[in-house]
Amino acid sequence: MKKLAKIPLIALLAVLGFFVVTxxxxxxxxxxxxxxxxxxxxxxxxDKMEHDHYL
Amino acid sequence: MRDLKYxxxxxxxxxxxxxxxxxKAREDGKVCVAYTCENVPExxxxxxxxxxxxxHAPNTGSMDIATYYMTNLLCEPSRALLERAIxxxxxxxxxxxxxxxxxxxxxxxxxxxxxxxxxxGNPNFFHEYMEIAFxxxxxxxxxxxxxxxxxxxxxLHEKYGIDISDAAIRKAVAEHNKVCALIRAIGEFRKExxxxxxxxxxxxxxxxxxxxxxxxxxxxxxxxxxELKTREPDAKNPWRARVLxxxxxxxxxxxxxxxxxxxxxxxxxxxxxxxxPGREPxxxxxxxxxxxxxxxxxxxxxxxxxMMSMDKVYGRKQYVxxxxxxxxxxxxxYEQVKFCDPWAYERTLGSSMLxxxxxxxxxxxxxxxxxxxxxxxxxxxVQAFVESIEIKKLQQRGGKA
Amino acid sequence: xxxxxxxxNPVKRAGEQSPGKIYDEKLKVRRRREWRGVKDTFYDYxxxxxxxxxxxxxxxVPRNIKGFFRYRWMxxxxxVPHGMDKFxxxxxxxALRIAHTSFNFVIADVTQxxxxxxxxxxxxxxxxxxxxxxxxxxxxxxxxFMMGFxxxxxxxxxxxxxxxxxxxIFHQFNVMHYLDVAQLNGIAGDVCPMPEAEAGISIDDDxxxxxSCAVQNNTTxxxxxxxxxxxAKRLERQYGIPTFQLATPLRHKEPDVLEYAAEEIKQAIAFxxxxxxxxxxxxxxxxxxxxxxxxxxxxxxxxxxxxxxYPQFFGAAFSLYNDTNYMGNSGRMPAFVDIDKKLLALxxxxxxxxxxxxxEYRHRCIVWGVQPQYVIDMLYWLVQCWGVVPLTDMLSVxxxxxxxxEDTPENREQAYRDMAMLNMExxxxxxxxxxxxxxxxxxxxLCEKMNADIVMMWEHMSCKALTxxxxxxxxxxxxxxxxxxxxxxxxxxxxxxxxxAIRDQVNSYMRTVMRxxxxxxxxxxxxxxxxx
Numbered sequence: 001m002k003k004l005a006k007i008p009l010i011a012l013l014a015v016l017g018f019f020v021v022t023x024x025x026x027x028x029x030x031x032x033x034x035x036x037x038x039x040x041x042x043x044x045x046x047d048k049m050e051h052d053h054y055l
Numbered sequence: 056m057r058d059l060k061y062x063x064x065x066x067x068x069x070x071x072x073x074x075x076x077x078x079k080a081r082e083d084g085k086v087c088v089a090y091t092c093e094n095v096p097e098x099x100x101x102x103x104x105x106x107x108x109x110x111h112a113p114n115t116g117s118m119d120i121a122t123y124y125m126t127n128l129l130c131e132p133s134r135a136l137l138e139r140a141i142x143x144x145x146x147x148x149x150x151x152x153x154x155x156x157x158x159x160x161x162x163x164x165x166x167x168x169x170x171x172x173x174x175x176g177n178p179n180f181f182h183e184y185m186e187i188a189f190x191x192x193x194x195x196x197x198x199x200x201x202x203x204x205x206x207x208x209x210x211l212h213e214k215y216g217i218d219i220s221d222a223a224i225r226k227a228v229a230e231h232n233k234v235c236a237l238i239r240a241i242g243e244f245r246k247e248x249x250x251x252x253x254x255x256x257x258x259x260x261x262x263x264x265x266x267x268x269x270x271x272x273x274x275x276x277x278x279x280x281x282e283l284k285t286r287e288p289d290a291k292n293p294w295r296a297r298v299l300x301x302x303x304x305x306x307x308x309x310x311x312x313x314x315x316x317x318x319x320x321x322x323x324x325x326x327x328x329x330x331x332p333g334r335e336p337x338x339x340x341x342x343x344x345x346x347x348x349x350x351x352x353x354x355x356x357x358x359x360x361x362m363m364s365m366d367k368v369y370g371r372k373q374y375v376x377x378x379x380x381x382x383x384x385x386x387x388x389y390e391q392v393k394f395c396d397p398w399a400y401e402r403t404l405g406s407s408m409l410x411x412x413x414x415x416x417x418x419x420x421x422x423x424x425x426x427x428x429x430x431x432x433x434x435x436x437v438q439a440f441v442e443s444i445e446i447k448k449l450q451q452r453g454g455k456a
Numbered sequence: 457x458x459x460x461x462x463x464x465n466p467v468k469r470a471g472e473q474s475p476g477k478i479y480d481e482k483l484k485v486r487r488r489r490e491w492r493g494v495k496d497t498f499y500d501y502x503x504x505x506x507x508x509x510x511x512x513x514x515x516x517v518p519r520n521i522k523g524f525f526r527y528r529w530m531x532x533x534x535x536v537p538h539g540m541d542k543f544x545x546x547x548x549x550x551a552l553r554i555a556h557t558s559f560n561f562v563i564a565d566v567t568q569x570x571x572x573x574x575x576x577x578x579x580x581x582x583x584x585x586x587x588x589x590x591x592x593x594x595x596x597x598x599x600x601f602m603m604g605f606x607x608x609x610x611x612x613x614x615x616x617x618x619x620x621x622x623x624x625i626f627h628q629f630n631v632m633h634y635l636d637v638a639q640l641n642g643i644a645g646d647v648c649p650m651p652e653a654e655a656g657i658s659i660d661d662d663x664x665x666x667x668s669c670a671v672q673n674n675t676t677x678x679x680x681x682x683x684x685x686x687x688a689k690r691l692e693r694q695y696g697i698p699t700f701q702l703a704t705p706l707r708h709k710e711p712d713v714l715e716y717a718a719e720e721i722k723q724a725i726a727f728x729x730x731x732x733x734x735x736x737x738x739x740x741x742x743x744x745x746x747x748x749x750x751x752x753x754x755x756x757x758x759x760x761x762x763x764x765x766y767p768q769f770f771g772a773a774f775s776l777y778n779d780t781n782y783m784g785n786s787g788r789m790p791a792f793v794d795i796d797k798k799l800l801a802l803x804x805x806x807x808x809x810x811x812x813x814x815x816e817y818r819h820r821c822i823v824w825g826v827q828p829q830y831v832i833d834m835l836y837w838l839v840q841c842w843g844v845v846p847l848t849d850m851l852s853v854x855x856x857x858x859x860x861x862e863d864t865p866e867n868r869e870q871a872y873r874d875m876a877m878l879n880m881e882x883x884x885x886x887x888x889x890x891x892x893x894x895x896x897x898x899x900x901x902l903c904e905k906m907n908a909d910i911v912m913m914w915e916h917m918s919c920k921a922l923t924x925x926x927x928x929x930x931x932x933x934x935x936x937x938x939x940x941x942x943x944x945x946x947x948x949x950x951x952x953x954x955x956x957a958i959r960d961q962v963n964s965y966m967r968t969v970m971r972x973x974x975x976x977x978x979x980x981x982x983x984x985x986x987x988x
């Protein structure tokens with residue numbers, strides 16, 4: 001019974017945790033900051049690819 | 056070679072947009088129909104009582120006022136025409152017929168209309184704009200017939216009483232064909248190994264047929280053709296290479312002259328104001344009305360890059376390759392007037408296909424409207440091209456001169 | 457000169473007052489997201505979560521990962537939230553909701569379009585059965601000729617949308633590579649960069665390869681028409697995909713071109729039927745026609761709201777939605793109807809509450825010309841920095857006529873003419889082509905109707921149709937006492953005009969000609985020119 005009573009609390013904590021983490025990412029723009037760090041490497045990847053130029 | 060009798064006369068004539076032959080036609084009571092694009096069926100502008108004059112602006116220098124109206128981002132021909140119109144250079148025109156072919160030329164004429172550059176004192180003066188075909192289909196022929204009827208024939212008849220009957224169109228086509236046949240016959244001499252006419256001389260004669268009333272040129276062309284039959288070329292062939300010039304609007308004979316000064320003989324011309332395809336005679340039959348046949352001819356023979364269907368896209372390159380073969384060209388010069396959108400793409404694809412698919416050396420250049428404003432750069436490009444052709448020829452002969 | 461009454465906002469904006477502070481010179485993205493007060497920040501956060509879920513659902517599919525690493529333009533996929541933020545700077549209340557509702561829908565739609573491309577792409581998903589039912593169309597094209605094909609049987613693939621158009625919205629440098637490829641292969645640098653980039657993508661072999669056939673169109677300009685040849689040649693000769701060129705008359709206001717245009721539509725439909733093996737369905741067509749009419753009614757209502765002192769629809773997000781709905785959808789997808797209803801309800805709510813989106817409205821502005829709303833969101837900036845309210849932009853001023861939407865024998869013939877009319881009246885070309893009246897006269901009529909005292913004239917330096925009327929705009933604006941503010945740009949090539957170089961032209965005009973100070977000085981100079 002006690003275990004069952006904890007479920008809403010766990011769920012609440014999980015939601016709260018999800019909110020804190022995602023809101024922090026959202027508000028401080030961490031998603032885009034991480035993307036901007038990744039972008040130069042991706043650029044190199046695409047630059048290295050062989051393409052069949054055809055006119 | 057001995058100078059051609061009428062060359063100097065026509066050179067002088069072409070120094071002015073409003074030339075002496077136009078004045079003569081006006082004295083003869085002709086209606087001067089100004090136009091700006093090869094896609095307008097010329098015979099319809101040359102019905103009895105009317106003459107077609109394609110607008111050009113020789114010796115263009117400053118284009119400041121036109122640049123104010125259209126910015127320096129539009130092609131120079133469109134700005135040069137507007138400038139000339141504002142200066143009053145086209146005051147001979149009794150009407151202007153403009154197809155919505157390329158945007159820039161269309162805008163140039165719209166500016167002319169809004170600025171009332173022409174038609175002062177002529178209550179019958181009119182501007183007409185027409186849609187032109189995009190493809191080679193019956194639907195496009197139908198469109199062209201309707202457009203020519205609504206925007207050429209009806210206004211000419213209503214405003215100036217021009218006879219627009221089938222018989223009148225057939226007569227105009229016959230006269231048009233006469234000029235075409237003469238120009239083509241003169242141009243045939245360019246096929247000779249040691250030709251008796253230069254590309255420059257030919258361009259002067261051909262250009263005159265666009266910018267002067269044709270009926271006043273027939274005698275000149277006939278006499279020139281006779282003269283050419285006996286003209287002796289120089290004993291030593293002066294040409295280092297034979298080139299076919301392909302590209303956009305070209306009413307500057309100086310450009311052809313510049314190419315030939317570098318030793319490259321311009322053996323054929325596939326450009327707006329040139330003889331291919333513009334001087335192709337129109338074959339009429341009796342089993343269909345003349346207007347439809349004229350429209351179909353213009354659609355089928357049109358080599359304008361604005362024609363968008365792929366049969367036309369591929370066909371244009373094949374046409375160039377066929378001409379190069381027919382006239383024995385060693386190479387092809389693809390030219391475009393700077394800022395011309397249609398030819399920016401056509402030149403790219405054409406240059407690539409003529410080299411890769413047909414094996415011709417290609418020089419691909421953009422140019423100003425008046426080559427005199429940038430002759431040095433162009434000379435260098437052509438010189439290098441001629442040398443590259445010579446080297447190729449040398450290599451083909453195993454290095455022997 | 458004409459003046460309009462200044463309208464002062466009695467309500468202070470929730471949250472931070474100077475959104476210019478969120479930009480950082482060193483970072484290529486924003487320092488942080490904007491604080492919009494609790495309610496609106498939470499709303500924006502939930503929309504961000506939604507976007508993340510859209511992007512996440514896309515990338516968990518293995519073939520989409522494969523596509524991601526194959527195509528350079530997929531870089532923009534990573535920057536979708538960054539692009540979305542660009543369109544919400546300074547927004548609160550209904551305007552924020554309108555931006556999200558409209559643009560999130562577009563994002564979901566484009567994401568689905570990419571997924572569809574990858575599914576059929578010979579290099580990625582290679583689902584041949586699916587590909588055989590796909591028809592490739594131009595990005596800048598009305599898809600009216602697809603209105604009568606059941607969407608579950610024939611798939612319309614606007615493969616240039618994610619590749620060029622959307623790609624550039626989210627990452628301003630993303631198409632530069634393709635411009636370079638095009639120019640390296642000989643295309644002049646002075647043509648419009650949009651079709652040039654598309655040609656570059658084709659030359660670079662960076663389009664997805666799928667479909668039973670392709671339909672191209674000469675919609676916007678000479679460059680658009682000409683770029684098609686390069687693309688079609690590769691499709692036909694290398695990939696064996698037949699193409700049809702749907703010719704669309706330029707002088708669309710002339711009645712003597714309509715039959716030609718209608719016949720072209722018929723031929724396009726026959727071409728699609730031949731290559732997909734599917735038949736045109738009139739029930740499907742007339743259902744789509746009803747939705748087209750509903751969208752038209754909504755658009756008329758939007759214009760009416762924006763003619764009042766409290767306009768509610770502005771900004772690139774909204775106009776991009778309108779473009780998508782009008783062109784890419786053309787009534788085919790029912791989902792747009794709900795979004796239309798929602799957007800109109802939001803706007804009506806905002807109008808009733810007299811909601812304003814700046815401290816004051818000093819000027820009422822028509823935005824004319826071809827806009828670079830892909831790389832910069834000028835319209836929100838304009839109202840928040842200078843109090844100049846953009847009432848409508850040229851691309852949003854489109855057809856207001858109803859089309860036949862009841863299935864009768866007469867209407868089946870009329871339908872071809874309606875599709876042709878819509879096709880001819882596609883965004884942009886309905887003003888840039890068709891004679892000077894649709895470009896000049898309609899602008900002044902709009903100024904009168906919407907009580908505008910300023911025209912912000914986008915001067916896209918490669919758009920010859922627009923620049924060809926430069927002097928006439930100047931002279932006619934002077935005659936009418938309308939301020940005309942020229943703002944040059946080069947569409948999707950930020951090397952020619954950076955974002956700040958674009959804004960500086962407005963800054964100079966407002967300071968030197970109008971002798972005004974900005975409403976929000978933090979926005980006058982934004983260090984975002986190097987940002988994605």
